[in-house]
Amino acid sequence: MSDLDQLYKETILAHNRNPHNYGKPEAWTHHAEGVNAMCGDLVQIYLSIEADRLKSVHYAGESCAISMASASMMTELSEGLSVSEWRLRFEQFKQLMNINNHDCTYEELGQANTLVTVKKFPSRIKSATLCWYAVDAAIRGLPTATTE
Amino acid sequence: MLEEQFPGLRTKVHGKPLVYLDNAATAQRPQVVLDAINDYYQNHNANIHRGVHSLSESATELYEQARVSMAQLINAPSEKDLIFVRGCTEGVNLVAQTFVRERVKAGDEILISHLEHHSNIVPWQILCEQTGAVLKVIPMNQEGELVLDDLDQLINNKTCFMSVVHVSNSLGTINPIKELVKAAHDKGVPVLVDGAQAAPHIKVDVQDLNCDFYTVSGHKMYGPTGSGVLYGKTEHLAAMPPYHGGGEMISKVTFDSTTYNAVPAKFEAGTPNIAGGIGLGAAAEFLLSIGLDRIAARDQHLKAYTEAALNQVAGLRIIGNAAKKSPVFSFVIDGIHAHDIGTIIDHHGVAIRTGHHCTMPIFQYFNLAGTCRASLSFYNTEQDVDVLIESLNKAIAMFA
Numbered sequence: 001m002s003d004l005d006q007l008y009k010e011t012i013l014a015h016n017r018n019p020h021n022y023g024k025p026e027a028w029t030h031h032a033e034g035v036n037a038m039c040g041d042l043v044q045i046y047l048s049i050e051a052d053r054l055k056s057v058h059y060a061g062e063s064c065a066i067s068m069a070s071a072s073m074m075t076e077l078s079e080g081l082s083v084s085e086w087r088l089r090f091e092q093f094k095q096l097m098n099i100n101n102h103d104c105t106y107e108e109l110g111q112a113n114t115l116v117t118v119k120k121f122p123s124r125i126k127s128a129t130l131c132w133y134a135v136d137a138a139i140r141g142l143p144t145a146t147t148e
Numbered sequence: 149m150l151e152e153q154f155p156g157l158r159t160k161v162h163g164k165p166l167v168y169l170d171n172a173a174t175a176q177r178p179q180v181v182l183d184a185i186n187d188y189y190q191n192h193n194a195n196i197h198r199g200v201h202s203l204s205e206s207a208t209e210l211y212e213q214a215r216v217s218m219a220q221l222i223n224a225p226s227e228k229d230l231i232f233v234r235g236c237t238e239g240v241n242l243v244a245q246t247f248v249r250e251r252v253k254a255g256d257e258i259l260i261s262h263l264e265h266h267s268n269i270v271p272w273q274i275l276c277e278q279t280g281a282v283l284k285v286i287p288m289n290q291e292g293e294l295v296l297d298d299l300d301q302l303i304n305n306k307t308c309f310m311s312v313v314h315v316s317n318s319l320g321t322i323n324p325i326k327e328l329v330k331a332a333h334d335k336g337v338p339v340l341v342d343g344a345q346a347a348p349h350i351k352v353d354v355q356d357l358n359c360d361f362y363t364v365s366g367h368k369m370y371g372p373t374g375s376g377v378l379y380g381k382t383e384h385l386a387a388m389p390p391y392h393g394g395g396e397m398i399s400k401v402t403f404d405s406t407t408y409n410a411v412p413a414k415f416e417a418g419t420p421n422i423a424g425g426i427g428l429g430a431a432a433e434f435l436l437s438i439g440l441d442r443i444a445a446r447d448q449h450l451k452a453y454t455e456a457a458l459n460q461v462a463g464l465r466i467i468g469n470a471a472k473k474s475p476v477f478s479f480v481i482d483g484i485h486a487h488d489i490g491t492i493i494d495h496h497g498v499a500i501r502t503g504h505h506c507t508m509p510i511f512q513y514f515n516l517a518g519t520c521r522a523s524l525s526f527y528n529t530e531q532d533v534d535v536l537i538e539s540l541n542k543a544i545a546m547f548a
Contacts (some may be wrong), residue, residue: 002495003495004491004492004495007491008488008492008546008547013546013547016547038503041487041517042517062485062517063485063517064485064486064487064488065484065485065488065547066487066488067485068485121491123491124487124491127487
């Protein structure tokens with residue numbers, strides 16, 4: 001399988017076609033936007049946090065397939081976690097996307113492990129990480145996250 | 149063959165021959181430019197306008213000859229009307245912070261157009277913040293052309309300055325600069341023209357345009373990065389305060405006061421990008437030797453071929469269809485984001501730009517986050533366009 005086919009493997013294309021938890025929900029408790037200054041991508045993150053737990057995670061915006069798929073997978077991984085559990089998951093995802101870490105995957109990240117191939121395309125890593133940084137900003141009460 | 153003079157075009161990308169269609173971002177350099185830079189460093193390496201030794205004299209001569217070549221390229225009345233700058237960004241900032249800042253008052257209006265690059269927006273916003281001036285914008289239509297119906301109101305007794313782009317980097321639109329300059333001058337408003345995308349494609353004649361200032365970036369016209377010129381009418385340059393202070397821009401310094409050097413040295417503080425200037429001169433001579441008329445004819449041929457080819461791609465929409473445009477194509481494809489297209493076709497050796505191309509307001513108008521942009525040079529071939537189309541079809545198949 002070529003690098004390109006690995007990047008756009010079916011799991012990622014399927015999430016891009018049918019993104020989960022996509023669209024602005026009717027209600028939320030926390031919101032932040034993620035901006036990728038290099039390409040101008042913008043994602044909106046809407047969280048409902050109750051009793052320190054992420055009850056729902058939604059995102060909206062128009063972005064590339066990597067960004068859409070990553071956000072779709074992230075919402076599924078995040079829902080139901082406590083804030084501290086989510087932070088651990090975020091750390092794992094950052095390690096997964098760390099260009100200096102070879103062959104590291106995490107069982108807890110499930111399908112999101114498929115994004116490890118993005119590392120072969122360094123200019124696209126931020127596409128995969130933007131949504132996670134935006135959730136982190138929303139939890140912290142910050143309006144905006146950037147990948148810079 | 150012209151393309152054989154560009155060693156950069158022989159690069160391979162992912163094992164495929166490079167198809168370079170990102171010329172509006174930066175062009176490839178011909179061998180003569182690379183040789184001129186190398187020749188300076190190898191055979192004439194010295195500072196300019198300073199030493200009496202032979203090397204300094206020959207380096208100065210090469211640098212000043214480059215100014216003459218650039219003056220010839222844009223038909224400036226004298227090479228002394230040209231200031232070497234790092235590129236158009238510096239050219240615009242220089243005019244904003246010297247000529248315009250001297251004359252602008254709170255409430256005055258600075259007029260730009262909807263087609264501007266960020267480099268012809270932000271320097272004016274900074275000036276407005278500093279002075280209380282107000283930024284006004286000439287609107288555009290769905291074709292990506294400026295709408296001049298209300299120009300008479302837009303240029304009014306509050307208008308202090310106009311700064312407009314000659315050729316849009318995102319849509320390729322060629323603006324009616326002569327008409328705009330005349331309308332501004334009729335009301336006593338001076339005009340700066342951003343010629344970054346014009347110089348590599350169009351025969352620029354600053355005297356015919358009658359603009360007050362014109363700025364060019366070297367790297368867009370096959371010259372080195374970090375090089376460029378700002379042309380200004382002699383009387384403006386003479387009256388303007390300096391931009392940067394330092395060596396070279398003075399004729400006498402004491403701790404009490406400084407007397408500035410004559411134009412253009414007054415605006416060229418410090419040791420400049422000597423090799424860049426010399427390389428830029430070589431690029432100007434290269435363009436003059438091909439002939440801008442020949443380049444324009446080649447552009448029109450490539451434009452027609454590319455437009456017809458892109459229109460055959462299913463789900464592809466070209467953004468910007470001005471009646472007069474250079475071979476620059478912004479486009480979107482249904483269901484595939486520009487960055488995905490950019491990554492996929494890169495694997496077929498095709499280099500294009502994706503995103504907002506430093507013109508966010510244009511894409512806000514079209515309600516798009518960005519586009520793919522294929523920008524062609526005279527060295528591109530019909531085969532390059534065929535490879536682009538083939539690779540776009542592969543991207544579409546991948547996402548089907």
